[in-house]
Amino acid sequence: MDRRQVLKGAGSAGAVSVAIAAGLLKPTDVFAVDAKAFAASDAGAVMAAVGGSGAEANAGVVVGAPDIAENGAVVPVDVTSNIAGTTSIAIVAEKNSLPLIAEFNFSNGAVAYVATRIKMGVTSNVIAVAKAGGKAYKGHKEVKVTIGGCGG
Amino acid sequence: MAMKLRASMSGDTADIKCLMNHPMETGLRKDAASGKVVPAHFITNVTCTVGGKTVVDAQWGGGISKNPYLALKVKGAKSGDTVTVNWVDNKGEKEAISANIG
Numbered sequence: 001m002d003r004r005q006v007l008k009g010a011g012s013a014g015a016v017s018v019a020i021a022a023g024l025l026k027p028t029d030v031f032a033v034d035a036k037a038f039a040a041s042d043a044g045a046v047m048a049a050v051g052g053s054g055a056e057a058n059a060g061v062v063v064g065a066p067d068i069a070e071n072g073a074v075v076p077v078d079v080t081s082n083i084a085g086t087t088s089i090a091i092v093a094e095k096n097s098l099p100l101i102a103e104f105n106f107s108n109g110a111v112a113y114v115a116t117r118i119k120m121g122v123t124s125n126v127i128a129v130a131k132a133g134g135k136a137y138k139g140h141k142e143v144k145v146t147i148g149g150c151g152g
Numbered sequence: 153m154a155m156k157l158r159a160s161m162s163g164d165t166a167d168i169k170c171l172m173n174h175p176m177e178t179g180l181r182k183d184a185a186s187g188k189v190v191p192a193h194f195i196t197n198v199t200c201t202v203g204g205k206t207v208v209d210a211q212w213g214g215g216i217s218k219n220p221y222l223a224l225k226v227k228g229a230k231s232g233d234t235v236t237v238n239w240v241d242n243k244g245e246k247e248a249i250s251a252n253i254g
């Protein structure tokens with residue numbers, strides 16, 4: 001497949017997956033959230049960027065976090081998606097100055113689970129957006145922050 | 153202090169835990185002494201491979217806490233497989249660590 005064919009076929013999902021299979025495109029080139037989304041300050045724009053605007057709230061997307069975080073600089077968060085075929089999980093701290101925390105893509109046997117520590121400026125929901133079978137699902141957990149972790 | 157990685161089997165699932173050393177500056181924080189904004193300096197990409205195959209490929213912003221902690225789970229891995237975690241930051245600095253699943 002030459003470059004011209006790839007470009008001509010770029011409109012169809014089939015050609016894109018062929019290009020991925022042929023090693024012409026890395027999966028991250030196609031599915032990765034735009035790096036600019038990490039600089040967006042509006043939670044709505046961030047949700048759109050991660051494909052979560054129309055996400056269906058689903059109890060299968062479980063966000064684990066403390067009810068109260070005394071130190072917003074270090075808030076332990078874990079996310080599990082029990083939805084079969086989950087390929088990615090994005091984590092959004094709704095009221096942070098920069099709400100998009102991270103996006104994780106899973107392949108080759110990785111369980112749709114991640115645990116990490118995040119910064120939270122103020123009390124807000126931590127939203128997880130999981131994608132499976134071309135659909136987006138979300139879950140959330142509210143974390144009350146007593147000392148914010150984004151300013152100092 | 154170097155990067156740390158531990159991987160162990162729990163049933164049919166490998167538990168992978170990693171600690172990285174990084175300031176994770178968002179670019180919004182002001183230095184208390186000088187009052188100047190501390191420039192953004194954070195990890196932007198993290199990948200984890202098991203046996204040479206990518207299992208998790210992540211994009212991060214500055215909202216991950218300083219000296220990041222990351223835990224993952226991988227099915228189908230087995231004791232002895234090599235786990236590697238790589239990170240790259242917004243300045244192009246990078247670090248990697250490997251360990252065998254115990």
